[in-house]
Amino acid sequence: MATSATPAALPLTRRSRLSRLGIGWRRHRISYLLALPYIIFMAIFGIGPALYALLMSFSKWSMGTPQYFAAGLDNYKLAYGDARFFQVFGNLLEFLIVSVPLGIGLVVLLALLLDMRPGRFSSALRLLYFIPGAVTGPALVLLVICILDPGISPFGPIFNFLGATNFDALVFPGSLPFVFTIMGFFSGAGMWIAIQHGGLQGMSREVLEAAELDGCNAWQKALYIKLPFMRPYIVYQTILIFALNVQLFVEPQLLTSTWVQANVPPQWAPNQLAYSYAFDVGNFGAAAALSLLMLGIGLAGAYVLIRWTGFFKLGGQS
Amino acid sequence: MTGQKATNNRARSRMSLRRYLGELGIVGYVIRLAILLVFAIYFVVPLVWLLFATTRDPSNLYSNWFPLTFGSLDRLATSWNNIIAYQNGEMLLWMGNSIRYTGLSLLGSLAICIPAGYILAIGHFPGRRVLLWLTLITMLLPVSAMVLPLFLELNLAHLIDTQWAVILPAMFFPFGVYLTYVYYGSSLPGELVDAARVDGCSELRVFWNLALPLGRPLLGLLAFISFNANWNNFFGPYVMLNNDKVYNMPVGLNSVVAATSALRPGFNPTPGATSFVQADAAMAALFMIVPVVIVFIFSMRYVTKGAFTGGVKG
Structure with missing residues (x-):
């Protein structure tokens, strides 16, 4: 040539x-x-x-000073060879399988239902749904602990009816993916509903009016017009929920702390294991090695979604 | 245009019940209402319980057959006074800190992320895709990996234990950039931008005079997401701040929880930390919640009032 x-x-x-x-x-x-x-x-x-x-992640520490590249792959071998390694990632997988589809499905459903009839009632409900979003971190765990204690919970009668009479009957290792999903949905759903609502406001009225003239009812409008319009927002939400849930930390950490003494293992999620390497053992290299794997999982998920949906081709690039 | 928009909104919100029932069907109407109300209970009952908990003694919490009962006004006053008086009014100091940190982080993050997200959505410049990927990667970075490098960095700049150790990292807000990108990418009519360009608007003017005013719903959304994230920011400040005079509310509350004798293990040996159900703790939680509710109400006004209605007429 x-x-x-x-x-x-x-x-x-x-x-x-x-x-x-x-x-x-x-x-x-x-x-x-x-x-x-x-x-x-x-x-x-x-x-x-x-x-x-x-x-x-390639460094090792002696007397508090880092020696860069001295560790080679040792940190990775240590972290990935840990007996807890498969356990925590297995837990994380269970949590993701429960929380991601459930969270997104319900948020989209509620956003669409609220949008069917805009007005005071919908606005008030949207506010009610959002208020728990103000409760996060320590306050959230505190509240959820009370709610999950049948002795004092406002849902106590329901729990008793279902045969759960104490905290340990509701919070145990097998139930944790659901407990964290319920916690996360309680505090996060309102914000996502508001975001989806904000997104729907960007929709052109003309399209909706045209659909009405064509005889679309409220369900058809939601399913065939609004839902496709919401797609980029749903993808955005999926990526972020996935990313945030991979990093689950505060909730299991507080559940295992000494003042709760819940019946759960001390390192339930990968982030906790990384944290434990960093601050219990002082091995920042191993913590970084684990964190990079979490990043990898998050990126792989995001990559699949972006490829699949053409998310980066929004707007100007279309 | 604003007048027309207002009438549009009013017409939409006053859709007649009969027409609405016709569109949904009776069964649909009932199903919709049932789902919405069940979730309302799920979201609200715990909060109502929390509200009442500020008025109830521990004995009252257990003895009552009905969990949503009011205790006494005396207990409420005691909770209030306990919180206000905690360590000579430190709670109010933290509240002030939180307001300042949150306000500055909010303004800074919006000023940075809106132009960036906008240009990512409508621009065609080399490096755009790289920037989108980097945004995604930085959003996915696990906190446990970032904390130490950030600490070392801020330490190098002598910013540890100052407000800037909280505010500066919070001004980097990739979530906001993405939301801006999604918003303009899916809702800003391309014809409008092109028309403005043809009319001789510079790129900066298109952004300032067209995109920003049309982005009112976005501004409302971003403001409350950023406010919420910064108001509840716990992990970063927890590591960066050691002096209790510069704590924000979440870190301060955490220290209260750790220091209060009633909340120590052993005080109440039963699992489930029922000793935690303290009127004082509930009151402290309310201190965190009320400002967020106020900001939400104001920002949602923004979200619903502005829309792209009538932006492009055929």
């Missing part, structure tokens, strides 16, 4: 490519300007620390 090119042709292509880049830079100057602050913050608080974590 190159043999047919005249000697003069090469510099010319290079020059034109350079000038194209130059024009490109000038043409896209504003684009980069708008993205610049974000890029800077991303470098300092996102990519930079992440690269350092990657470096740590």
Whole structure:
């Protein structure tokens, strides 16, 4: 191919490519300007620390000072060879299988039901659904512990009817994926319903009116018009729920803390195991190695979704 | 245009019951209502219980056959006073800190993420896809991996134990960038942007005079997500702040929980931490919840009022 090119042709292509880049830079100057602050913050608080974590995973510590690359793959071998390794990732898998489809399905259902008849009633319900979103972290675990104690729970009569008379009958290793799903849905669903609602507001009225003229009823409008419109938001939610749930930490950590003494293993989720490596044992390398595997799982999930749905082809690129 | 929008909204919200019933069918109407109300119970009853818990002594919590009962106003006053008086008003100090941290993080994060998300949605510049992937990767980074590098970084800049150790990392808000990207990508009419460009608008003017005003629902959404995330920010401040004078509310509450003798293990040997059901703890939780509710109400007004209705007329 190159043999047919005249000697003069090469510099010319290079020059034109350079000038194209130059024009490109000038043409896209504003684009980069708008993205610049974000890029800077991303470098300092996102990519930079992440690269350092990657470096740590190959390092070992002696007397508190890191020796970079001294560990080779030792940290990975240690973390991935741990007896708890398969246990925590198995737990995580169970939790994801329960929480992701359930969370997204119910949020979409509720958002669509609320949108069927906009008005005071729907707005009030949307607010009610959202208020638990204010309860997160320690406060959430505290509240859920009370709610799951049949002795004092407002749902106590229901629990008693079902045969669960104490806390341990409701919270045990096998029930944890469901317990964390219920916790997460309680505090997170309202926000997602609001986001889906915000998304639906961006829908053009003309399309809905046209559908009404064509004789669509409320269910058909929800199923055939609103649901397809919500797709990018649903994908967004799926990616984020998946990402957040992979990082499950505060809930199991607080359940196992000494003041709750729930009947659950001390390291239930991968993030807890990583945390334990870092702060109980002081092995930051092994913690980083485990965290990178979690990142890998999150990315693989996101990649499949993005490929499958063409999520990056939104808007300008379509 | 605003007038027309208002009438649109009003017309939509006043859809007549008869027409609505006709559209849904009686069975559909009942099913919809039943689902919505069941979930309302699920979301609200625990909170009502929490509200009442501020008025109930531990003995009252157990002895009552009906779990949603009011205790006494005395107990409520005691809870309130206990929280206010905790360590010479430290709770109020933390509240002030939380408001300041949250406010600054919110403003900073929105100023950074809206332009970035917008240009990712409508721009065609080299590196766009890379930036989208990096955004995704940074969203997925596990906290346990990030905490130590961030701590070392902030330590290097002598920012540990200052408000900036909380605010600066919080201004990096990839979730917001993604939401902005999704919003403009799916809802901003391309014709509108092109029309503005043809009319000689510079890219900056398109953003400032067209995209921003049309992004009111987005602004409302982002504001409350960012507020919520920052108000409840626990893990970062927990590691970055050691001086209790600079704590935010979640970290402060955590220290209260750890320090209160009634909440120690052994005080109440039964599992399930029922000793935790303290009117004081419930009151402290309310301190966290009420501001979020207020912000939600205001931001949702934004979300429902602005929409792309009438943006492009045929």
